[in-house]
Amino acid sequence: MAFTDAGNGYGILVADTTPTGAAGVVLNDNFNAIDDQLALLAPLTSAVLVTPNLGTPSAGVLTNCTGTAAGLTAGAVTTNANLTGHVTSTGNAAILGSFTVSQLSTALSDATISGNNSGDQTITGQQTVWLPAGAMTARTTSGAASGSVETTTNKVMIETLDFDSAADEFAQFAIQMPKGWDEGTILFQPIWSHAATTTNFGVAWGLQAVALANDDALDTAFGTGIVVTDTGGTTDDLYIAAESAAVTVAGSPGAEEWVVFQIYRDVSDAADDMAIDARLHGIKIHYTTDAATDD
Numbered sequence: 001m002a003f004t005d006a007g008n009g010y011g012i013l014v015a016d017t018t019p020t021g022a023a024g025v026v027l028n029d030n031f032n033a034i035d036d037q038l039a040l041l042a043p044l045t046s047a048v049l050v051t052p053n054l055g056t057p058s059a060g061v062l063t064n065c066t067g068t069a070a071g072l073t074a075g076a077v078t079t080n081a082n083l084t085g086h087v088t089s090t091g092n093a094a095i096l097g098s099f100t101v102s103q104l105s106t107a108l109s110d111a112t113i114s115g116n117n118s119g120d121q122t123i124t125g126q127q128t129v130w131l132p133a134g135a136m137t138a139r140t141t142s143g144a145a146s147g148s149v150e151t152t153t154n155k156v157m158i159e160t161l162d163f164d165s166a167a168d169e170f171a172q173f174a175i176q177m178p179k180g181w182d183e184g185t186i187l188f189q190p191i192w193s194h195a196a197t198t199t200n201f202g203v204a205w206g207l208q209a210v211a212l213a214n215d216d217a218l219d220t221a222f223g224t225g226i227v228v229t230d231t232g233g234t235t236d237d238l239y240i241a242a243e244s245a246a247v248t249v250a251g252s253p254g255a256e257e258w259v260v261f262q263i264y265r266d267v268s269d270a271a272d273d274m275a276i277d278a279r280l281h282g283i284k285i286h287y288t289t290d291a292a293t294d295d
Contacts, residue, residue, distance in 0.1 A: 124180070124289050131173050132282040133161040136263065139170040144265075147279060149193075151236060158193070160279040163265035165272075170264045171280070176256060177211075177287070179294040183253040185246035187286035190263070192239050193279045194232045201232040203278040204269035205241065208262045211253030222262055223250030229271040243286065261285070 138144045144161040151158070163169045190205040208222035230241035249259060265278055 124292055126286055126288050127178075129175065129285045129287070130282060131175075131261075131285065132159070133171075133280050134159045135282075136161060136171040136173045139172060139262075142167065142169050144169045144171045144280070145277075147277075149236070149279070158279075158281065160193070160281055162277040162279050164277055165265075165267055165275050168264050168267055170262055172260060172262045174258055174260045175285075176258050177253075178289065179256050180289040180291040181253075181255065182288045182290040183211075183249075183255065184288055185248050187243045187246060188226075188228070188263075189243055189284045189286070190228065190230065190241045191281045191283065192230070192232075192241070193236060193281065194274060195276055195279070196235040197274065197276045200273040200275060202229060202271045202273045203232065204229045204266040204272035205278075205280075205283075206264045206266045207244065207247055207283070208264075209247055209249040209259055211249050211251040211257040211259045213251075213254055213257050216251070220251055222260070223248045225262075225264070225266070227266050227269055229269065232274065238281070 138146065138161060144163045147160045147162040149158040149160060150156070161171050186209065188207045192203065192205070194201070194203075204227050206225040206227045208225040210220050210222045212218065212220060226244050226247045228241050228244040230239055232239050251257075253259065263280065263283060266272060
């Protein structure tokens, strides 16, 4: 869930399940330090929104509120309808009515949010990077063939690596992983197509990886390959495979290490039954971060 204010000074009032004047917190300083403000939500394990009509608050606890102190204890949110009006701003209408109680509860308890004093925010978790076939190198031994395709009507040019149906073929690429990578497993999605064929359209794509640190030997074994299968069917259509199972990166990976990936067609897989080249357009790598920045 994202909170935006465009400099309008929205405030979010939060209290414990049994609200009291001392427990309330109002965030209403134009989101100039959103990281500090949202951090206030983390300790409130059963946070609920309450009506912001508190009168004169305790010093330093509540600001920008009007009304009577009785509103604090009487205003705990229990239904979606009660959410409307529970965000205040200077000269602006309430904006919270579109969120459900469940959505707010999940956002307040589960999100890992950080940012800077300019109001940016970043949620750590799964990130992606796209690797086109043209950025890959076919292996010298049993390498895939470079190819290009021009579509018939609109002349769209496609650069591919073409993997044969008779034997496993390979291509490789390398990335120096971001410092924020958690050094854990990764997932991948092949994007591919095929030329004309009449029957059998199954293809099995495999991926292996190894991480190399400073002064490691380049000639190091890849980790266990993980295979994801997909089925085509229409000439020159684009196919985006499902996310793979987790791929373990060999070599005891660490922050900012150089990771070599090897993509291949696994023709021995029972699901791989297409008797022509499978044309790889590229793959999307999914990795997980545990830091908001690469500082």
